[in-house]
Amino acid sequence: MTSTSQDLTVDVIIIGAGPTGENVADRAVQGGLTAAIVERELVGGECSYWACMPTKALLRDAAALRAARALPAAGQAVTGTLEAAAVFARRDEFTSHWKDAGQVEWLTGAGITLIRGHGRITGTRTVTVTASDGTTTDLEARHAVVVATGSAALIPPIPGLEEARPWTNREAAGAQSVPERLAIIGGGVVGAEMATAYSALGSQVTLISRTRLLPSVEKFAGEQVAEALRTYGVTLHLDLGADEVRRDDSGEVHLTLSDGTEVTADEVLVATGRVPSTKDLGLEQVGLEPGSWLKVDDALAVIDDNGQLEAGWLYAAGDVNHRALLTHHGKYQARALGDLIAAKARGEEPDLSVWGRHAATADERATTQVIFTDPEVVAVGHSAESAEAAGIEVGVVDYDLGSVAGASLHADGYHGQARMVIDEQRKVLVGFTAVGPDISELLHAATIAIVGEVPLDRLWHAVPAYPTISEIWLRLLETAGRDR
Numbered sequence: 103m104t105s106t107s108q109d110l111t112v113d114v115i116i117i118g119a120g121p122t123g124e125n126v127a128d129r130a131v132q133g134g135l136t137a138a139i140v141e142r143e144l145v146g147g148e149c150s151y152w153a154c155m156p157t158k159a160l161l162r163d164a165a166a167l168r169a170a171r172a173l174p175a176a177g178q179a180v181t182g183t184l185e186a187a188a189v190f191a192r193r194d195e196f197t198s199h200w201k202d203a204g205q206v207e208w209l210t211g212a213g214i215t216l217i218r219g220h221g222r223i224t225g226t227r228t229v230t231v232t233a234s235d236g237t238t239t240d241l242e243a244r245h246a247v248v249v250a251t252g253s254a255a256l257i258p259p260i261p262g263l264e265e266a267r268p269w270t271n272r273e274a275a276g277a278q279s280v281p282e283r284l285a286i287i288g289g290g291v292v293g294a295e296m297a298t299a300y301s302a303l304g305s306q307v308t309l310i311s312r313t314r315l316l317p318s319v320e321k322f323a324g325e326q327v328a329e330a331l332r333t334y335g336v337t338l339h340l341d342l343g344a345d346e347v348r349r350d351d352s353g354e355v356h357l358t359l360s361d362g363t364e365v366t367a368d369e370v371l372v373a374t375g376r377v378p379s380t381k382d383l384g385l386e387q388v389g390l391e392p393g394s395w396l397k398v399d400d401a402l403a404v405i406d407d408n409g410q411l412e413a414g415w416l417y418a419a420g421d422v423n424h425r426a427l428l429t430h431h432g433k434y435q436a437r438a439l440g441d442l443i444a445a446k447a448r449g450e451e452p453d454l455s456v457w458g459r460h461a462a463t464a465d466e467r468a469t470t471q472v473i474f475t476d477p478e479v480v481a482v483g484h485s486a487e488s489a490e491a492a493g494i495e496v497g498v499v500d501y502d503l504g505s506v507a508g509a510s511l512h513a514d515g516y517h518g519q520a521r522m523v524i525d526e527q528r529k530v531l532v533g534f535t536a537v538g539p540d541i542s543e544l545l546h547a548a549t550i551a552i553v554g555e556v557p558l559d560r561l562w563h564a565v566p567a568y569p570t571i572s573e574i575w576l577r578l579l580e581t582a583g584r585d586r
């Protein structure tokens with residue numbers, strides 16, 4: 103194939119048009135710079151087509167049905183089961199049928215140049231993009247190159263697994279039929295959410311995890327989700343690995359677990375974490391190891407063990423820097439970084455102070471997450487364990503969410519728990535975790551309390567309306583005691 107080459111010089115080159123890359127480009131352009139974004143698949147990235155959006159669409163109908171069934175009269179009015187085809191059809195709308203015309207239109211409207219193809223760093227501030235027809239475009243940046251190439255599913259080296267053609271998040275998010283039996287390896291967020299979705303869609307789900315369920319959040323939250331999954335008929339094998347996987351000629355998948363248990367399924371989903379999309383990115387050109395997560399400093403400039411690389415023209419944001427593998431944190435970093443690059447281009451000193459305009463302080467102090475299981479889990483900032491590990495003088499306050507008036511009105515038999523983690527020296531909240539049905543919107547109040555470093559005695563004046571689930575705040579404060 104002949105390859106032709108074109109040249110383009112812009113202020114900023116962004117490799118990867120996921121949610122992070124799109125936002126870096128947008129902020130840089132809003133700051134008066136020119137930007138080119140490079141994308142080898144679909145503009146919108148993993149989140150739009152194979153992660154956040156389709157998986158939440160798969161979960162939403164089941165959540166609405168469960169909410170209705172938790173009330174006697176509404177429950178009686180709801181008959182029948184979920185029609186998988188209708189759930190998939192709504193999911194397909196949310197992925198725009200895996201077409202990115204809408205997002206490309208947004209990019210164009212925002213004044214960002216899109217170059218389709220695979221981007222590779224070739225030298226200082228230079229990137230070459232190879233399109234699917236072999237055509238190449240050589241790009242040069244006046245100010246910065248941003249790597250926002252995200253991550254992909256990690257396939258652990260379990261004998262037979264790769265040959266068994268496992269599902270990754272892509273097949274789970276994009277499925278057009280429901281496997282009768284689904285085995286899931288991994289009990290993190292993807293595993294727990296997909297066990298929730300597919301069991302509601304009618305699969306017989308078996309989940310295997312080396313750790314407890316949801317090891318990244320407070321233990322009580324994972325335990326309540328595990329208990330609920332069992333009531334939905336999901337079989338959990340926790341603290342166990344899969345030693346071997348085999349797909350036989352009939353298409354059945356057989357898993358041998360480390361305690362000798364045999365599991366048979368029609369599909370096996372691997373949900374054991376992520377690897378950075380940095381393998382074929384030209385990292386060796388700047389002295390970095392291909393395939394590695396990109397370490398960054400406070401300005402999100404790529405660093406190696408000796409410090410910043412070549413005067414800080416290379417930056418990394420989103421999943422690829424491994425700070426917080428979440429869309430909203432990638433976008434948060436992107437806003438800070440786009441503004442920082444524009445400020446530096448104007449000759450201004452970036453504000454990297456704690457909570458400063460160009461600092462991504464929340465990545466360290468207030469990472470937020472909603473896990474869309476049933477019950478849902480919300481978490482921000484520290485768990486009791488991580489606060490202790492960070493050397494904070496920790497106070498832990500727990501309250502039963504089911505005894506809040508708003509929660510008992512919301513659903514019969516409402517079950518849940520909330521925990522606040524207090525810095526006893528500063529008398530402020532440093533962490534909040536809750537588990538319970540329909541609590542995702544509870545998270546932001548906690549986030550504001552943590553980011554605003556609102557003193558506990560001032561929080562008493564934030565009066566939650568009666569009778570809402572938010573009254574959990576009052577109960578937690580009462581349990582903590584006003585003279586604490």
Ligand SMILES: Cc1cc2nc3c(=O)[nH]c(=O)nc-3n(C[C@H](O)[C@H](O)[C@H](O)COP(=O)(O)OP(=O)(O)OC[C@H]3O[C@@H](n4cnc5c(N)ncnc54)[C@H](O)[C@@H]3O)c2cc1C
Binds near residue numbers: 122145152153275
């Ligand atoms: C199943 C699942 C569900 C999730 N649900 C949620 C959720 O509900 N909420 C949440 O906050 N997070 C969720 N996440 C995490 C979220 O998907 C990621 O944090 C987010 O997609 C990261 O965005 P990003 O822009 O950094 O990377 P990505 O979305 O991965 O985008 C990177 C882009 O770069 C492109 N690219 C890579 N290499 C190159 C190259 N060399 N040249 C050109 N282009 C390249 C890719 O094609 C891709 O489009 C979920 C993840 C999974 C797996």
Ligand SMILES: NC(=O)c1ccc[n+]([C@@H]2O[C@H](COP(=O)([O-])OP(=O)(O)OC[C@H]3O[C@@H](n4cnc5c(N)ncnc54)[C@H](O)[C@@H]3O)[C@@H](O)[C@H]2O)c1
Binds near residue numbers: 258288310
């Ligand atoms: N709602 C959300 O915000 C959301 C939803 C999905 C994913 N995500 C993000 O995507 C990222 C990836 O999620 P994930 O669930 O793939 O990874 P994870 O790191 O959260 O969990 C991986 C799980 O797999 C287990 N595991 C690893 N190797 C194993 C093995 N060989 N055998 C058995 N178990 C094994 C681990 O013990 C852990 O429980 C996370 O960082 C998460 O934040 C977020």
